[in-house]
Amino acid sequence: MRFFPGWAQAIDSLAGENLDELELNSEYLKTTAYNTARGPRLNRPSNLIGTTGTGRRVRGFPRRTRSDFDETSLLPQGMGDSVPHALLIRPYMPELDSVRGLAILLVLFFHGMASPMNTELPAGGKFILAISHYGWIGVNLFFVLSGFLITGILLDSRHRHSYFRRFYTRRALRILPAFYATLLVLLVGGWISWRFLTLSVLFLANATTLLGVPLQYGPLWSLAVEEHFYMLWPALIRRFTSVRLMVLLAIIVSVTPLLRAIDFIVTGAPTNFVALYTWFNLDGLALGALLAIWMRQPSFQRRQLSRIALPLLVAGTGLFLLELKHPLAEAAFSYTVCNLASAGLLSCALLTGTSAWSFLVDRPVLKFLGFVSYGLYLIHVLAFRLAEILFAHPLLALYSAGNPTAAMLLRFAAGSGLAIAIAYLSRRSLEEKFLRMGFASRSADRT
Numbered sequence: 001m002r003f004f005p006g007w008a009q010a011i012d013s014l015a016g017e018n019l020d021e022l023e024l025n026s027e028y029l030k031t032t033a034y035n036t037a038r039g040p041r042l043n044r045p046s047n048l049i050g051t052t053g054t055g056r057r058v059r060g061f062p063r064r065t066r067s068d069f070d071e072t073s074l075l076p077q078g079m080g081d082s083v084p085h086a087l088l089i090r091p092y093m094p095e096l097d098s099v100r101g102l103a104i105l106l107v108l109f110f111h112g113m114a115s116p117m118n119t120e121l122p123a124g125g126k127f128i129l130a131i132s133h134y135g136w137i138g139v140n141l142f143f144v145l146s147g148f149l150i151t152g153i154l155l156d157s158r159h160r161h162s163y164f165r166r167f168y169t170r171r172a173l174r175i176l177p178a179f180y181a182t183l184l185v186l187l188v189g190g191w192i193s194w195r196f197l198t199l200s201v202l203f204l205a206n207a208t209t210l211l212g213v214p215l216q217y218g219p220l221w222s223l224a225v226e227e228h229f230y231m232l233w234p235a236l237i238r239r240f241t242s243v244r245l246m247v248l249l250a251i252i253v254s255v256t257p258l259l260r261a262i263d264f265i266v267t268g269a270p271t272n273f274v275a276l277y278t279w280f281n282l283d284g285l286a287l288g289a290l291l292a293i294w295m296r297q298p299s300f301q302r303r304q305l306s307r308i309a310l311p312l313l314v315a316g317t318g319l320f321l322l323e324l325k326h327p328l329a330e331a332a333f334s335y336t337v338c339n340l341a342s343a344g345l346l347s348c349a350l351l352t353g354t355s356a357w358s359f360l361v362d363r364p365v366l367k368f369l370g371f372v373s374y375g376l377y378l379i380h381v382l383a384f385r386l387a388e389i390l391f392a393h394p395l396l397a398l399y400s401a402g403n404p405t406a407a408m409l410l411r412f413a414a415g416s417g418l419a420i421a422i423a424y425l426s427r428r429s430l431e432e433k434f435l436r437m438g439f440a441s442r443s444a445d446r447t
Contacts, residue, residue: 106136
């Protein structure tokens, strides 16, 4: 028996997220060259992967040494005292794991809270449900974070002879095993058709409706957006200078909301309708990429970021609240202003993470969620459906007792717990196996 029919609408309306980047925070700056504004040229140590947080070892990975955590110890001997304490771009940035954990938590709330059918929630339940409807904002946070991290990795390696092979090999090993495993489970369970499976394998899950196939598993569409980004962006970074890239990104940020406005005017879609196509979802990736390029300019200084980080977060949040009263503005710019706020939040996290207040953004629970976030994203919608089946009797009992809020919270807790458990098992078994292969390919490139 299905007690929460709202989950299906949530699947179809999710604005996706970019959890392909689970390892990018800890992979970041593999060959980073710090410019004169941030320090000397360095190569990232080979054993910075495989931790859930600073100094916390993941079983099976190489043990980290002191040099993995002490920025000054990465520098040539005698230079440590001359390097600023607050380097924003570092070999490992735990605050970005926390940001990723926050984003997936928002998505869990978005999908996990659904009103029981044929019943009226009390005031408290309505408030929780209303707040959860904004969980799609986590999607925008993932897009911005993805653009920032991917662009940084590409910029820092674009002069390597193995630039393309190395990037695409690492991405394939990171993304495809868990992705294909999820598709297989969905197919065997009867939740998707062969036609949808074929289009998903071709990374066309966000364009299935154009081909007469319904979107049968919502979370996959945003992975398609990510893959399209991977296909095009490395070649552009390799070809163009940073200045030209920034001009291109500024154009993308400006044009994308205009495309959404045209779609709203032509189709008359509801303001809360999720535009799945890639060309409607590029501004978040572009903003993150802009931030990554800017922070690598020789003239960049920390105080420049500190002047705009909080205003960007506040302004984006304020504009989002104002747009809710204007349908056309909401349809065109709601994503953009959320992306601006996400860029501000990301900037604030980087600044806070390199200050005396770093403990505020170095949170173990959020970092754990970030650690398992890719598998968690892939499986969480299915986990909520399974929770409805496994907990059918207690859900029915709560519903019959006139306590729909408790039933809604039980569904959220059970589904989230199941999804996290599966994601952790996937991360420690399937995903780690292929990650090791990725690191082996990296070592081969260096020899």
